[in-house]
Amino acid sequence: MEYPEEEFLNLAGIQHFAFCRRQWALIHIEQQWNENLRTAEGRILHDNAHNPFSEEKRGDLILSRGIAVSSKTLGVSGICDVVEFHASEAGVPIFGREGKWLPMPVEYKRGEPKKSDADRLQLCCQAMCLEEMLLCGRIPKACLYYGETARRAAVPLNEALRTEVRGMLSEMHELYRRRYTPRVKPTKSCNACSLKNLCLPRLYRTGSAADYIHKRLEEVP
Numbered sequence: 001m002e003y004p005e006e007e008f009l010n011l012a013g014i015q016h017f018a019f020c021r022r023q024w025a026l027i028h029i030e031q032q033w034n035e036n037l038r039t040a041e042g043r044i045l046h047d048n049a050h051n052p053f054s055e056e057k058r059g060d061l062i063l064s065r066g067i068a069v070s071s072k073t074l075g076v077s078g079i080c081d082v083v084e085f086h087a088s089e090a091g092v093p094i095f096g097r098e099g100k101w102l103p104m105p106v107e108y109k110r111g112e113p114k115k116s117d118a119d120r121l122q123l124c125c126q127a128m129c130l131e132e133m134l135l136c137g138r139i140p141k142a143c144l145y146y147g148e149t150a151r152r153a154a155v156p157l158n159e160a161l162r163t164e165v166r167g168m169l170s171e172m173h174e175l176y177r178r179r180y181t182p183r184v185k186p187t188k189s190c191n192a193c194s195l196k197n198l199c200l201p202r203l204y205r206t207g208s209a210a211d212y213i214h215k216r217l218e219e220v221p
């Protein structure tokens with residue numbers, strides 16, 4: 001199956017979805033966004049990495065910043081912070097360059113490595129877009145760079161991660177099609193959520209389906 005362009009979702013949304021499905025829906029379906037210190041710092045780090053599209057060559061390596069990527073089979077589009085192209089026989093030709101080059105996305109994050117797979121899923125999704133766009137076969141690994149530790153971590157792009165990306169995107173498309181914001185149980189993660197002031201009062205205020213039906217029945221004259 002292929003998605004038409006008008007149904008493409010924002011690739012970066014997969015990390016919101018992995019963190020909390022409700023947060024993803026509030027941001028990407030309801031267009032609610034609350035900027036706090038964390039998100040502002042993250043945005044500035046990204047703006048610096050993306051700004052503007054540029055390319056440089058360092059020996060057997062080509063560095064491209066701010067590459068736009070998309071996938072019709074996943075129905076997503078977004079921007080890669082950095083894509084490194086390494087000289088390799090397993091790679092693909094690049095217009096204007098000699099030899100073959102294997103792409104490897106590198107994503108910049110403000111904080112430190114997370115316990116969840118959110119960043120790895122976003123990165124894997126970028127690699128899957130590149131594979132589809134460049135017809136380059138499987139990209140075996142990608143990298144995450146964390147501002148707080150100032151270190152890169154290699155991420156193997158295995159089948160389990162790829163299956164999770166496909167599954168999440170299919171769920172995101174289904175929710176988006178229905179314009180449905182799911183209710184979830186508040187967890188400890190809510191304390192770090194940039195949307196907690198918008199979300200939690202509404203979540204607590206909303207009663208159960210049984211309460212709703214009772215209320216409506218009481219209104220019947």
Ligand code: SF4
Pocket residue numbers: 019020021022023024026184185186187189190193194195196199200
């Ligand atoms: S406050 Fe909690 S439930 Fe609400 S969007 Fe954030 S993480 Fe999700």
